[in-house]
Amino acid sequence: MGYYSRCRNLIATAKLINNEYAGIFPNTYESILQLKGIGPYTASAIASFAFNLPHAVVDGNVFRVLARIFGITDAIDSTTGKKKFNLLAYELLDKKHPGKYNQAIMDFGATVCKPVLPLCSTCIFQKHCVAYTQNKVNQLPVKEKKIRQRSRFFIFSLYSMAVK
Ligand code: SF4
Numbered sequence: 001m002g003y004y005s006r007c008r009n010l011i012a013t014a015k016l017i018n019n020e021y022a023g024i025f026p027n028t029y030e031s032i033l034q035l036k037g038i039g040p041y042t043a044s045a046i047a048s049f050a051f052n053l054p055h056a057v058v059d060g061n062v063f064r065v066l067a068r069i070f071g072i073t074d075a076i077d078s079t080t081g082k083k084k085f086n087l088l089a090y091e092l093l094d095k096k097h098p099g100k101y102n103q104a105i106m107d108f109g110a111t112v113c114k115p116v117l118p119l120c121s122t123c124i125f126q127k128h129c130v131a132y133t134q135n136k137v138n139q140l141p142v143k144e145k146k147i148r149q150r151s152r153f154f155i156f157s158l159y160s161m162a163v164k
Contacts, residue, residue, distance in 0.1 A: 009037030027051050048098040056089035057102040061109025066092075067141035068113060071130025075144035 074081035
């Protein structure tokens with residue numbers, strides 16, 4: 001619900017649910033998305049975890065897993081890349097068990113296909129993983145926007161005091 005404004009958004013949403021929805025949490029993706037501070041990622045997570053609705057969660061873990069297994073070189077922060085990853089995530093989603101599927105792929109990314117030192121030697125996708133078979137694990141996923149490095153200069157003054 002927005003990292004820095006989480007508390008304000010929570011209170012606003014609680015009031016809205018109480019006043020407008022008779023205290024009942026909305027149960028469709030579209031209505032969840034209307035709540036303050038909730039974007040597509042959180043709406044998909046709530047819809048699938050709480051209501052078993054077929055919406056694929058695409059977070060950093062999922063981007064990484066899909067990029068590596070399928071060898072996708074589109075930038076995950078580009079418009080075309082996001083579209084491609086979202087479409088693929090939806091295609092792969094287990095429509096009968098979306099909540100469990102979403103949780104599983106996120107956990108897999110967090111514990112096996114990790115950003116640094118992924119556990120490829122024991123990974124069940126090893127034989128089919130494009131990144132692994134083509135030795136590109138460390139090159140995927142691709143990001144368009146690089147972290148901007150800035151040079152900063154600081155001036156320090158040091159005082160020393162004699163202790164008697
Ligand atoms: S083989 Fe390595 S890169 Fe490929 S899915 Fe498994 S952990 Fe990720």
